Amino acid sequence: xxxxxxxxxxxxxxxxxxxxxxxxxxxxxxxxxxxxxxxxxxxxxxxxxxxxxxxxxxxxxxxxxxxxxxxxxxxxxxxxxxxxxxxxxxxxxxxxxxxxxxxxxxxxxxxxxxxxxxxxxxxxxxxxxxxxxxxxxxxxxxxxxxxxxxxxxxxxxxxxxxxxxxxxxxxxxxxxxxxxxxxxxxxxxxxxxxxxxxxxxxxxxxxxxxxxxxxxxxxxxxxxxxxxxxxxxxxxxxxxxxxxxxxxxxxxxxxxxxxxxxxxxxxxxxxxxxxxxxxxxxxxxxxxxxxxxxxxxxxxxxxxxxxxxxxxxxxxxxxxxxxxxxxxxxxxxxxxxxxxxxxxxxxxxxxxxxxxxxxxxxxxxxxxxxxxxxxxxxxxxxxxxxxxxxxxxxxxxxxxxxxxxxxxxxxxxx
Amino acid sequence: xxxxxxxxxxxxxxxxxxxxxxxxxxxxxxxxxxxxxxxxxxxxxxxxxxxxxxxxxxxxxxxxxxxxxxxxxxxxxxxxxxxxxxxxxxxxxxxxxxxxxxxxxxxxxxxxxxxxxxxxxxxxxxxxxxxxxxxxxxxxxxxxxxxxxxxxxxxxxxxxxxxxxxxxxxxxxxxxxxxxxxxxxxxxxxxxxxxxxxxxxxxxxxxxxxxxxxxxxxxxxxxxxxxxxxxxxxxxxxxxxxxxxxxxxxxxxxxxxxxxxxxxxxxxxxxxxxxxxxxxxxxxxxxxxxxxxxxxxxxxxxxx
Numbered sequence: 099x100x101x102x103x104x105x106x107x108x109x110x111x112x113x114x115x116x117x118x119x120x121x122x123x124x125x126x127x128x129x130x131x132x133x134x135x136x137x138x139x140x141x142x143x144x145x146x147x148x149x150x151x152x153x154x155x156x157x158x159x160x161x162x163x164x165x166x167x168x169x170x171x172x173x174x175x176x177x178x179x180x181x182x183x184x185x186x187x188x189x190x191x192x193x194x195x196x197x198x199x200x201x202x203x204x205x206x207x208x209x210x211x212x213x214x215x216x217x218x219x220x221x222x223x224x225x226x227x228x229x230x231x232x233x234x235x236x237x238x239x240x241x242x243x244x245x246x247x248x249x250x251x252x253x254x255x256x257x258x259x260x261x262x263x264x265x266x267x268x269x270x271x272x273x274x275x276x277x278x279x280x281x282x283x284x285x286x287x288x289x290x291x292x293x294x295x296x297x298x299x300x301x302x303x304x305x306x307x308x309x310x311x312x313x314x315x316x317x318x319x320x321x322x323x324x325x326x327x328x329x330x331x332x333x334x335x336x337x338x339x340x341x342x343x344x345x346x347x348x349x350x351x352x353x354x355x356x357x358x359x360x361x362x363x364x365x366x367x368x369x370x371x372x373x374x375x376x377x378x379x380x381x382x383x384x385x386x387x388x389x390x391x392x393x394x395x396x397x398x399x400x401x402x403x404x405x406x407x408x409x410x411x412x413x414x415x416x417x418x419x420x421x422x423x424x425x426x427x428x429x430x431x432x433x434x435x436x437x438x439x440x441x442x443x444x445x446x447x448x449x450x451x452x453x454x455x456x457x458x459x460x461x462x463x464x465x466x467x468x469x470x471x472x473x474x475x476x477x478x479x480x481x482x483x484x485x486x487x488x489x490x491x492x493x494x495x496x497x498x499x500x501x502x503x504x505x506x507x508x509x510x511x512x
Numbered sequence: 513x514x515x516x517x518x519x520x521x522x523x524x525x526x527x528x529x530x531x532x533x534x535x536x537x538x539x540x541x542x543x544x545x546x547x548x549x550x551x552x553x554x555x556x557x558x559x560x561x562x563x564x565x566x567x568x569x570x571x572x573x574x575x576x577x578x579x580x581x582x583x584x585x586x587x588x589x590x591x592x593x594x595x596x597x598x599x600x601x602x603x604x605x606x607x608x609x610x611x612x613x614x615x616x617x618x619x620x621x622x623x624x625x626x627x628x629x630x631x632x633x634x635x636x637x638x639x640x641x642x643x644x645x646x647x648x649x650x651x652x653x654x655x656x657x658x659x660x661x662x663x664x665x666x667x668x669x670x671x672x673x674x675x676x677x678x679x680x681x682x683x684x685x686x687x688x689x690x691x692x693x694x695x696x697x698x699x700x701x702x703x704x705x706x707x708x709x710x711x712x713x714x715x716x717x718x719x720x721x722x723x724x725x726x727x728x729x730x731x732x733x734x735x736x737x738x739x740x741x742x743x744x745x746x747x748x749x750x751x752x753x754x755x756x757x758x759x760x761x762x763x764x765x766x767x768x769x770x771x772x773x774x775x776x777x778x779x780x781x782x783x784x785x786x787x788x789x790x791x792x793x794x795x796x797x798x799x800x801x802x803x804x805x806x807x808x809x810x811x812x813x814x815x816x
Contacts (some may be wrong), residue, residue: 101524161569168677171651173704180524182702194679200682211517215697309521323537327570335569341683343535370565378520382533382566395541419679431683436541495684504678 099175102308105184105203105232107196107223112209113240117278118172118185121300124175124285128374152331157177169195178304193467194419196223197507199309200230201493204308207236212245212275215255218453221262225452226458228266229469229509231413231489233311234265237274242291243277249293255420261372265455267486270306274299288360312379313488317345317353318406319377320435320481320491325384337368343435343490344483345401347377347385355391356398357408357479362387379490396437398481398491406481406491412441412474414485420498420505423463424472430505432476434494440477441496447471471511485509525711529562532699534648534683535662536566537695542687543644546697547604547637550576551594553762554701554719555648558708560595561717562699563646574761575602579633581625582609583764585742591720606636611701625764634670637694644687644695652704657783662701666754706785713778722759725776729754736769 106114172183184199186192200206206227210220220237227235237259245251247261252275274283275294282288285300297305325337347353351364367377368384377383383438385399393399400406412432416422428443449461449470464470485492496506522530539546548563551554563572578592596603608628611617617631637645661680666672668690678686688793689695700708712719729740731752739746740752744766757770758781775781 099524100521101527168659168674170655171702172658173652173702174706175706180704180707198681202683309519312520314520323541323567325567325570329569329571332569339537339566341530368568370568380527380530381522382530382537384568420727431688433686435684436538472747490682493682493684495681495686497686497688499688502686502690504680504686507681509680 099178099180099182100309101182102205102303102306103182103203104205104207104303105186105196105199106207107186107199107209107227108257112211112220113278114185114209115445117209117238117240117276117284118183120278120281120284121181121183121476122172122174124281124300125176135477140203140314169199176300181208181303188425193222193226193232193469194417196226197230197417197419200227200232201228201489201507203227203232204311205234205236205303205306206232207238209238210255210259211238212239212241212248212251212255214260216258224259224266224268224450225264225455228268229417229452231267231509234272234306234308235268236272236274236299237276237388239273240278242275242282243280245292246320247275247282247288249291252291252294272296272302272306274302306344313344313490314378315345316404316406316483316488316491317347317351317399317401318343318483318488318491319347320437321386321393321395321397321399322436323395324393335386337386338399339382339384340436341382342377342379344379344488345404346384347399348375352402353387353399354402354405355393356405356481358392358397360389360391361402362389362391362399364388376464396435398435400481406483408479408481410476410479411444412476412480412494412508413480414472414474414494415469415511416496416509417469417470417507418464418505419507420464420503421500422505423465424470424506425463429499430474431497432474432494432508433497434480435491437478437480438497439480440499441474442476444475445473447473472508474508482510484512486512515681525707525714528567528703528707529711531683531702532559532562535685535697535699536563538685539646539687540567543695544645545575545640545642546644547640548572548574548576548646549593549633549648550578550582550603551648551762552578552592552720553648554708554712554723555650557591557595557717557719558703558711559646559648559699560599561711561715564599570631571600575604577604577606577633577636577640577642579629579636580605580607580609581764582607582627583625583741584764585720585722585739585759585762585765587720588762591718594718594805604640606632607644608632624767626767637670642694643689644697646697646699648698648700649698649707650703650708651698660698660701662698663687664696665689666694666696669693697773707758708781709778709782709785713782720762722770723781725756725758725774726777727754728757728770730757732771733758737771738767738769739765741765756779 116226149394171183174181186196197376198256208223256273315363321338322340327335349364349366365386365388366372426443432441448457448459483491492510494508498505545558611632612619616635617628729752730737731750758773759770775784
């Protein structure tokens with residue numbers, strides 16, 4: 099059984115919570131007591147039907163306001179796959195949550211209401227998923243029951259979205275007509291839309307191929323922790339623990355330790371109490387080297403003929419998440435893989451309007467939920483790949499040193 | 513040497529394991545004084561197993577902390593001692609009885625031991641100066657937990673502010689804290705109850721015997737089957753009788769109910785769970801049934 103992480107996005111009324119509720123219910127991930135609690139609440143509020151959105155709105159303030167204010171993670175499994183849903187709110191002020199949910203997603207699911215077609219919000223969601231390099235996108239055209247299951251209406255929305263998508267980086271796009279409320283094309287193909295010859299949503303989620311999305315070309319191993327037992331039994335053991343961020347490592351490989359540039363060879367790769375012949379993403383392993391070289395947390399092991407940039411100058415798209423704006427000359431902390439360094443904001447090139455893709459070159463700051471191209475200068479070098487090539491070694495977070503809060507997310511430009 | 517998967521795919525259990533090990537190593541590298549909160553339950557045993565793997569062949573570089581309610585199942589304490597001895601760990605026990613005696617928490621006769629754990633736990637964290645505390649919470653357990661971060665910030669009063677959580681992106685965890693604050697760390701965030709059982713089955717590691725089917729004298733209260741015990745006197749009309757049962761969670765024995773079951777192995781439990789129609793907390797935990805927001809309220813105060 100493998101794993102698919104997907105992020106959902108949609109406006110308040112697009113029926114996203116209803117869709118998730120249905121996936122959970124139909125895959126039996128919702129239990130009787132959870133359903134009973136939701137039925138009781140729906141009845142006490144005088145609703146005509148069970149509001150499945152109540153299943154996912156977990157915080158009291160959300161239930162009171164009837165909106166979702168934070169990323170919620172949901173789990174369900176079918177016989178072939180386990181699914182982790184990052185359920186993110188759709189409102190403009192919650193762009194930061196959408197970015198958060200998309201950061202780990204293999205697939206993005208955008209919902210639109212068939213009656214209204216594409217909205218500013220659905221375009222924004224597609225832009226954010228593209229910016230975060232989510233490899234697969236599904237546009238679910240919901241509430242097909244309310245447009246009489248019209249093939250013409252579906253084709254119209256499909257054409258409009260496909261035209262818009264050409265401006266974005268979406269390696270794999272699938273468009274599915276559904277009704278979350280009625281269950282059409284959610285788990286099984288619907289008899290109400292015989293003109294649709296594609297998969298049901300769940301069938302697509304179960305079968306979309308994600309294993310090849312990982313970067314298997316560029317060998318990257320950020321060192322997290324140095325394992326030194328200092329016991330009689332393992333007196334001379336010295337291993338470098340970490341999670342493989344890219345490529346395939348094998349015992350005997352020639353490697354280079356960055357940023358020092360010291361060459362070395364891999365003596366062995368340990369996975370708990372056994373040795374393995376290969377390590378690849380996202381395995382957490384411990385690498386031993388033949389040579390006695392100086393390696394510590396924050397260093398990165400790569401291959402001599404394929405190295406990341408070792409640089410103090412960072413050119414990146416930054417999603418800003420703090421109510422205090424980002425401005426040039428500001429000092430921040432950057433956490434990139436296992437390395438945390440001080441950084442200075444050198445320049446803010448432009449602010450990207452995520453609805454129109456317009457670049458505002460005149461801007462002097464980035465406000466909360468805004469995205470822009472930023473240049474940073476770091477105190478120590480970082481070991482960077484373009485985010486388009488590797489979503490681990492191309493990503494960083496920005497931390498406000500005084501408050502300790504995460505204030506931004508960065509993706510290194512090509 | 514063992515050969516890994518030829519097509520460079522990892523099973524979902526291997527992915528979950530790799531993610532959790534990554535979290536353990538991040539915390540050990542970045543925090544001055546971590547501690548693992550160990551209840552003796554299956555989730556905390558899985559945590560210990562993952563921590564064992566994360567630092568092998570070195571020992572786990574932090575102690576374990578257990579809050580002793582005084583109402584713990586003896587089988588759970590025995591299992592705890594076995595793990596602590598095997599891994600050579602330092603065990604810190606924070607006793608609710610002692611906390612009551614020292615006036616750290618107040619036993620007013622109405623507050624449950626479960627709730628008194630909160631004050632006892634926060635006091636222990638403060639006294640020992642722990643800066644990060646691993647907990648076995650999973651996001652699939654309850655609605656409020658679904659929004660909890662892997663690194664969950666606690667202020668100097670040990671409180672959780674759900675509306676003001678730090679965004680958590682990729683696998684880049686932000687462990688910055690101020691003096692007096694601490695971080696709760698949830699390495700099992702993305703595991704489900706079924707994942708835990710599959711992992712226990714795969715790893716063949718020891719968990720308390722009460723998880724498996726056994727004969728026990730039990731009585732019904734509020735729709736739950738509770739264990740007969742000196743800490744849990746029968747009320748008028750309640751009758752204890754011997755039944756074949758097992759526990760799905762382990763906690764304060766006055767509040768933790770069991771289910772009738774003949775499942776005697778991890779494999780049989782997996783089959784049973786696959787068809788279970790009640791969440792483990794809803795079915796057997798009196799502490800979560802008081803209100804729809806019960807868990808959120810306890811979490812804000814500093815519960816596990």
